[in-house]
Amino acid sequence: MPDTLVKVEGVSKKFCRSLKRSLWYGLQDLGSEIVGHRHGDMDSLRPDEFWAVRNVSFELKRGECLGLVGRNGAGKTTLLRMLNGLIKPDAGRIEMHGRLGALIALGAGFNPILTGRENIYINASVLGLSKREVNEKIDEIIDFAELGEFIDTPVQNYSSGMQVRLGFAVATTLQTDVLLLDEVLAVGDVAFRSKCFDRIGKLINRCAVIFVSHDQTQISRICDFCLYLRDGVPQAFGQAYDVLSEYSKKNLKPAVSRSVVLHPTVTKFVCKPAVTHIHWGEMLHFVIEVDCSEDFKSGLALLALHDSEIPVAQAEFTQILNNSPKKNHEISVKLGPLHLKAGDYGLAVTILSENKKSTIIHAINCAIIHVKGRNGYGVCYQMPCSF
Amino acid sequence: MSDRKITIYTADSCLFSPALGLRGMFSDLVSGRELAWQLAVRDIRGQYRQAFFGMLWALIMPLASAITWIFLSASGIVALGETTVSYPFYAFTGTMLWTIFMEALNAPLQQVNGSRSLLTKLNFPREALILSGVYQVCFNASIKFALMLGALLMTGITPGWGLMLLPFALVALILVGTAIGLLITPVGVLYGDVGRVVPMLMQFVMFLTPVVFPIPKAGLAGALFRINPLTPLVHNARALLAGLPLLALDYYLAVMSVAVILLLLGWIIYRLAMPILIERMSA
Numbered sequence: 001m002p003d004t005l006v007k008v009e010g011v012s013k014k015f016c017r018s019l020k021r022s023l024w025y026g027l028q029d030l031g032s033e034i035v036g037h038r039h040g041d042m043d044s045l046r047p048d049e050f051w052a053v054r055n056v057s058f059e060l061k062r063g064e065c066l067g068l069v070g071r072n073g074a075g076k077t078t079l080l081r082m083l084n085g086l087i088k089p090d091a092g093r094i095e096m097h098g099r100l101g102a103l104i105a106l107g108a109g110f111n112p113i114l115t116g117r118e119n120i121y122i123n124a125s126v127l128g129l130s131k132r133e134v135n136e137k138i139d140e141i142i143d144f145a146e147l148g149e150f151i152d153t154p155v156q157n158y159s160s161g162m163q164v165r166l167g168f169a170v171a172t173t174l175q176t177d178v179l180l181l182d183e184v185l186a187v188g189d190v191a192f193r194s195k196c197f198d199r200i201g202k203l204i205n206r207c208a209v210i211f212v213s214h215d216q217t218q219i220s221r222i223c224d225f226c227l228y229l230r231d232g233v234p235q236a237f238g239q240a241y242d243v244l245s246e247y248s249k250k251n252l253k254p255a256v257s258r259s260v261v262l263h264p265t266v267t268k269f270v271c272k273p274a275v276t277h278i279h280w281g282e283m284l285h286f287v288i289e290v291d292c293s294e295d296f297k298s299g300l301a302l303l304a305l306h307d308s309e310i311p312v313a314q315a316e317f318t319q320i321l322n323n324s325p326k327k328n329h330e331i332s333v334k335l336g337p338l339h340l341k342a343g344d345y346g347l348a349v350t351i352l353s354e355n356k357k358s359t360i361i362h363a364i365n366c367a368i369i370h371v372k373g374r375n376g377y378g379v380c381y382q383m384p385c386s387f
Numbered sequence: 388m389s390d391r392k393i394t395i396y397t398a399d400s401c402l403f404s405p406a407l408g409l410r411g412m413f414s415d416l417v418s419g420r421e422l423a424w425q426l427a428v429r430d431i432r433g434q435y436r437q438a439f440f441g442m443l444w445a446l447i448m449p450l451a452s453a454i455t456w457i458f459l460s461a462s463g464i465v466a467l468g469e470t471t472v473s474y475p476f477y478a479f480t481g482t483m484l485w486t487i488f489m490e491a492l493n494a495p496l497q498q499v500n501g502s503r504s505l506l507t508k509l510n511f512p513r514e515a516l517i518l519s520g521v522y523q524v525c526f527n528a529s530i531k532f533a534l535m536l537g538a539l540l541m542t543g544i545t546p547g548w549g550l551m552l553l554p555f556a557l558v559a560l561i562l563v564g565t566a567i568g569l570l571i572t573p574v575g576v577l578y579g580d581v582g583r584v585v586p587m588l589m590q591f592v593m594f595l596t597p598v599v600f601p602i603p604k605a606g607l608a609g610a611l612f613r614i615n616p617l618t619p620l621v622h623n624a625r626a627l628l629a630g631l632p633l634l635a636l637d638y639y640l641a642v643m644s645v646a647v648i649l650l651l652l653g654w655i656i657y658r659l660a661m662p663i664l665i666e667r668m669s670a
Contacts, residue, residue: 034659085662093396
């Protein structure tokens with residue numbers, strides 16, 4: 001029977017922008033804590049303070065996974081640190097049942113001079129594993145980290161990949177009821193990453209998981225629910241797919257994130273698709289106009305479609321620019337067929353100078369393309385297939 | 388599943404539920420013991436493994452500071468009063484005892500500052516850091532204890548039965564040092580000023596403690612020596628070693644009792660302070 005493992009009710013946290021003030025407030029909080037007052041005044045902000053997390057509530061049962069999404073500084077990590085018990089909320093209540101684990105700082109407490117084997121005991125101890133538990137599992141850890149005879153070598157002689165592999169192997173040994181994941185799902189090279197995913201998959205079935213990531217594919221893959229934070233305030237909470245599309249919509253608003261960088265010699269740049277709403281598998285037609293005060297050649301010219309921040313498809317058009325170096329270009333583009341999952345995509349144009357060292361044009365989200373049709377799951381490119 | 392641990396975090400001060408707080412303190416101390424041991428072993432091993440002389444450094448450092456004072460006295464640069472035992476022995480044991488005290492006093496703040504990256508990312512019993520510091524101080528103290536026994540043999544003094552009590556006197560030094568160190572830790576983590584003021588202040592206090600100077604017979608200095616709570620700590624430890632009469636036994640015991648109370652108080656404050664400090668560490 002699924003039981004509730006995490007209960008978060010109206011949790012808020014305030015932070016201070018100025019360091020000097022922050023330290024002084026820290027001293028005041030310390031004083032009021034010692035005389036037994038509440039930690040900070042509930043609803044008032046002192047000068048220079050702001051809400052890093054504001055009024056967040058949710059519940060999570062065993063076997064469920066919650067994804068936290070939001071831009072940098074939206075309060076995701078702060079919320080995670082409150083759940084972890086590192087810092088106290090300024091308002092609200094957090095209830096955690098059972099053993100808590102966090103895949104946040106891999107290899108925490110490693111001393112580079114000591115050997116891998118010695119560091120396993122230290123790291124495991126920091127994470128809350130007893131020496132007896134480690135003794136039982138040490139062979140499994142060494143085996144998983146693929147360290148072999150290097151295990152008795154000082155950690156400072158390890159490659160960075162070996163260090164995170166060892167850290168990952170130790171951290172995922174812990175049997176927890178609640179698991180916090182901050183971006184870390186897999187480490188190392190491609191072969192090792194698939195092992196990591198396998199291990200994480202086994203872990204998250206047994207516990208309640210809270211996962212912070214910017215990778216929407218990963219979130220949609222492992223999360224049941226999502227919470228979208230913006231400036232600490234919850235914007236949307238619900239099924240992962242719904243929240244993620246809401247988040248993508250908010251983050252692809254051309255008015256907000258359209259950015260165009262032009263070289264001083266560029267006098268005109270237009271990129272306007274005739275149609276911005278297309279269906280899965282259709283072509284996208286548009287014209288790019290570039291006027292320059294002097295003839296130019298390009299080393300690399302790219303068209304790309306972005307899903308939030310991540311490019312999902314690109315096409316090169318260097319050749320067409322360089323066929324005839326001139327000041328004014330008017331290029332008619334037929335892009336596609338676009339076999340992309342339903343969603344909004346930002347069109348980006350990049351033209352680099354001949355030696356590729358300077359930018360002639362770098363335009364992000366110069367148009368938003370709405371693709372309809374397949375409610376894709378996972379990767380953006382949805383191949384056509386027949387049976 | 389019914390015995391599953393439930394953890395609750397709210398904005399309230401933990402002082403609202405003292406019973407729960409006390410239970411938490413001791414259960415964390417117990418569960419942090421192993422971690423403390425691991426951290427202490429890590430730090431001690433790490434310290435000496437990358438040195439050619441390795442563990443010898445644990446002997447070299449205290450010897451060097453004692454030799455400085457013996458030289459200053461023998462050459463007449465510093466004029467000192469009469470001591471009941473030979474001055475080199477007096478200065479040597481004094482510096483040893485004082486170093487034990489200072490290490491204990493510095494350990495809590497040092498441990499917390501050195502573990503900032505751990506503290507801001509992982510939740511582990513915070514007591515483990517303090518305990519790990521105490522373990523390391525004890526390790527160093529046992530080396531100094533052996534050195535002092537060596538010095539005793541060289542001077543040819545016949546120790547009395549009091550020698551058996553010397554470990555307790557060393558524990559008392561560590562106890563008082565840790566209590567003071569723990570009390571200044573919360574503010575010290577916030578403000579670097581504390582880390583600068585303390586060595587300065589302690590340098591001054593050292594000259595009011597029978598470390599390298601004997602206790603003056605009279606005058607203002609004599610009074611200050613007698614008021615200084617560290618005086619019986621250092622003096623009596625040395626007295627036990629050399630079989631000399633103990634000084635102000637009632638004051639000695641009072642200092643220790645106060646230190647125990649301060650240690651408990653410092654521990655409570657440290658626990659309450661930790662979330663606030665961690666918040667400011669990464670702010």
